[in-house]
Amino acid sequence: MRELFAGLFMIFFSLPALGQSNGDPNFFAPPLDIPMILSGSFGELRSNHFHSGLDIKTQQREGLPVYAAADGYVVRIKVSHYGYGKALYLQHPNGQSTVYAHLQNYAGAIQDYVKTNQYRKESFQLELFPEKEQLAVKKGDLIAYSGNTGGSGGPHLHFEIRDANSRPMNPMDYGMEIPDNRPPxxxxxxxxxxxxxxxxxxxxxxxxxxxxxxxxxxxxxxxxxxxxxxxxxxxxxxxxxxxxxxxxxxxxxxxxxxxxxxxxxxxxxxxxxxxxxxxxxxxxxxxxxxxxxxxxxxxxxxxxxxxxxxxxxxxxxxxxxxxxxxxxxxxxxxxxxxxxxxxxxxSSGLNLNIPDKTIQGELIVSDQGTALTKGKFSLYFPAGSLYENSDLDIRAKGDTIILDKDQIPVHKNITVRMDVSAHPEEDRSRLYLGRLSPSGKPYYQSSTLENDKITIKTRTLGTYVLASDEVPPVIQPLNFRDGQWVSKNKTLSLKITDGKSGIGSYRATINGEFALMEYDYKKNRIVYNFDDMVSSETEQKLQIEVVDNVGNSATFEATIYRKQQ
Ligand SMILES: [Zn+2]
Structure with missing residues (x-):
């Protein structure tokens, strides 16, 4: 009786662990079938964020099969030019979820689902939330192929495990073992x-x-x-x-x-x-x-x-x-x-050089909102924008505003508004406020124009200048020419660039029908895949419009020929 009781006791107290991955180190399987070698660990210190997953190296290659870490279903898909690139989110029955990012492509039914929606929405970038059980997966199922999309700086798989409240957790605490014999x-x-x-x-x-x-x-x-x-x-x-x-x-x-x-x-x-x-x-x-x-x-x-x-x-x-x-x-x-x-x-210290606390510039009190006007600029620092009270060097010189140096961190967006009434109304839409890079180039910031004011929001101190972009983007075909037969091509690939404000959007059609082109900003490249079969005609008229961030647009047109297959 005593033993039976002890046994029941143990069962009772081990119950909460059931269904939780941390109670079962084998709940999650590694998402790749190659040795787990990391180019990034969980919590690693990055710019403006802690790394939220593991970066698993893919042997300098793309296209490696990616497998579901556990049973579940696809709960979210996001395709973006930036950030995670092509990302897949799986929901698991224990409430936890896993994330697979920078993918080259999705696999099987998931890929069909994404393509169908891209053509339906006429957009490469999208975010989808499939119905539960619409795209169910079993642990170990092929779900995607590894890649280097979005903000990835080299081929790898970004893999996350999140708890039921979407908080990222260290996958190494959940069965992802990484051999490590060296101390920090x-x-x-x-x-x-x-x-x-x-x-x-x-x-x-x-x-x-x-x-x-x-x-x-x-x-x-x-x-x-x-x-x-x-x-x-x-x-x-x-x-x-x-x-x-x-x-x-x-x-x-x-x-x-x-x-x-x-x-x-x-x-x-x-x-x-x-x-x-x-x-x-x-x-x-x-x-x-x-x-x-x-x-x-x-x-x-x-x-x-x-x-x-x-x-x-x-x-x-x-x-x-x-x-x-x-x-x-x-x-x-x-x-x-x-x-x-x-x-x-x-040690009491000798002749200490106590820093002078007299305010030299503008005092920004961390827990108060502060509004300032400098020349053509008006600024607003919301409460909590800085972590501590700071004496900032803020000056305006003509079309330039100096917001101290990027050596003090900013937590919440500062609003910078500039009066551009001195510029003719018809020129204003081509203006933007750029953040001056160390090389002296104004780096485009998303600007809004309202009447005679341009506004940006920023979380980086430094120098901002008014710039204008009058030059449309440039579009150059890479693997075909106008009037050419391209029956053997698997793709149409073009280079798109914009010298100043940068690429804002693009849209392609073949014989008037929307053609999906994947954009890789790191290679300045857009690519159409003939597998999409937008047109089965022999003669195909390709038209692409590319618009930069302030609205200058360029159009490319070519006629190509393809043997009917
Ligand atoms: Zn990562």
């Missing part, structure tokens, strides 16, 4: 004086701390002399077996004299908090040095759920007579660790 690598350790008059090694700004590597692979920092409230930041990465890609860590823990001080764990987050990465990393350091330092303390109530620290924010107050030992433990999912020991001694 450390680039640099930074110490930050945080309170007024705090210092580190007699400096009142961030300081790089010298590290010496021990024979066991761990590090000891040179003893820090400090006073006041201080914090640490580390730039580190991990490499798994089989590749030299610099991927993210799984966890960083810091302790102070053996007691927990701070923890970040890349296990799961919410998409609506991902932009707080700009507060979590040292943004100015990233912009200056192209290396991301993660701050091992919670700054200004950063709400990131990846930060596991409760109560303690991860900072240390150095007071007279104190000496401290801080340990920073960086680890990967396989449990390999690298530890940095940081001894700290109190």
């Amino acid at each position: 690598l450390i680039n640099s350790l930074i110490a930050y004086p945080l309170s007024d008059s705090a210092h580190v090694n007699n400096l009142t700004k961030a300081v790089k701390i010298q590290l010496s590597r021990q024979s066991n692979g761990h590090y000891i920092a040179r003893t820090i002399k400090a006073a006041g409230e201080i914090g640490f930041g580390v730039s580190a990465y991990d490499q798994q077996d089989g590749a030299s890609n610099k991927n993210g860590l799984y966890q960083v823990i810091t302790t102070r004299n053996g007691s927990p001080l701070f923890e970040i764990k890349f296990d799961k987050f919410n998409f609506n908090e991902t932009r707080y990465i700009n507060q979590y990393v040292d943004y100015a350091y990233w912009k200056k040095n192209r290396s991301r330092v993660q701050k091992l303390f919670r700054e200004n109530d950063n709400p990131l759920s990846l930060l596991k620290t409760q109560g303690n924010d991860g900072t240390i107050r150095m007071e007279q007579g104190y000496s401290e030992m801080v340990k920073i433990i960086c680890s990967d999912k396989a449990g390999n660790e690298v530890i940095i020991d940081v001894p700290i001694e109190y």
